[in-house]
Amino acid sequence: MMAVSFKYWDDCIDPSDMEAMWNIPEVSNEWLDAGESRDQKVHLSRDPDGQPFLTQIEMKAVAEIITSRHFNSQIDLDMICAIAELESDRQPLAVRSDKKNKEPTIGIMQLSIESAKWLFNELGYRSYEVVRNPELLYWPFVSVYLGAAYMKWLSNYDQKERTEEFIIRAYKGGTKKATHKSTLPYWKRYLCVKESLPSRKFFEDGRDVSASASAAPTPPPGSATASPPYASSPPPNSKPTGVYSYWDTKASPEDMEELWSHPEVLKEWTKSGEIRGKVRFSHDNKKRPYLSRVELKAVAEITLTKHFLTKHMKPTCLCALAEVVSLRFVNGVGPRTGIMGIDYSTAFWLYMELGYRAYRVDSADDLTKPFVSMYFGAAYLVWLSEYEGRERTPQFVVQAYISGPKNVNLQETGPLWLKFMQALGNYEDIKNRDQGNCSIL
Known part of the structure; x- marks a missing residue:
């Protein structure tokens, strides 16, 4: 790679x-x-020494913008900022x-060109053309985007929810050294650096934004303590007045x-003023x-x-799982x-x-399409229901779906089953049902 030099922010953004x-007040005030x-x-x-660096306010702003735009604001900003401190001094x-x-x-974020190409080609993180132009890795937004993508991958490595310590x-x-003594000093330095970072309050009004990759102190996705941002089906006027995301960009015409042919959907969409070809998703306050x-x-x-007519699977169970794992x-x-x-x-x-x-999966982005995600979620449930050639109980299937089939422990993951049953109550009456007899397939 050629020598790269930046004098201005405008050279690398x-x-x-x-x-x-x-548009971030703290950044504009500082500038x-x-x-x-x-x-x-x-x-x-x-x-x-004349080397350019990001201030801590600039660093946190880059992390906040990237996580909001590409990771649903669910990666801990302080994890990103602490790694940037350790790896490069920003x-x-x-x-x-x-x-x-x-x-x-x-x-x-100290990524190699090889790692960047792997994230781009294999995992579908293609918002920046790092394969054609590796020098983009010097750009703060690109580096943070790919660093966060790698952290997200590590957080669910081998289909297991990973702790903050494992990720760091x-x-x-590398994954093979995550429990090796050679990485322990790095983890200890990380904790000290993270502790010394400025508060994240100016981004999130004091509320922790990391319902994510870090297993502590915030609950992981799908945990029994996670709760949706609304108590019931959102009203039609929850459609936003600003930037929209559209159903039509996330689903095939068919x-x-x-x-549109579904009576309840037709009723809801008509009431909220949707039109064919441009149906808005509901959005939360973020x-x-x-x-x-x-x-x-x-x-x-x-x-x-x-796609699953012969499997006798219940749509309500799929819905309850979606509530638990994705809100x-x-x-x-x-x-x-x-x-x-x-x-x-x-x-x-x-x-x-x-x-x-039935659907192609060329990149991770395809799985943000509701029908694609639902299809593969159902397929995974079918496989789990006969895991290792045995017919499995509903409790096993639900907990295996959330935690991985190798991590099922009916005592330890009991709260996940309870959370699932609570979510199921949003879609069907379970008051008089024996919880152990909830049929999924």
């Missing part, structure tokens, strides 16, 4: 990202106080060579026609798109009728992708090995 930075102005290029801060031009690895690591130590030494319960149940019913958010929650929380590797395995090919 897209104009839209620059505008997003100016204006330093004599910068909107009508001129903004200088990067310099250390005594220097976008940092390059480090390792004796064991011939390829250097680059940028604020694996980020340093699937959209099925939804502008995150989610499915109403009417929409979710319709997607489940249509998917089962078209009905279109993009998913934390490391779980899409409404059913199916990750790309699992969907690709179901597609290639088990022949579930």
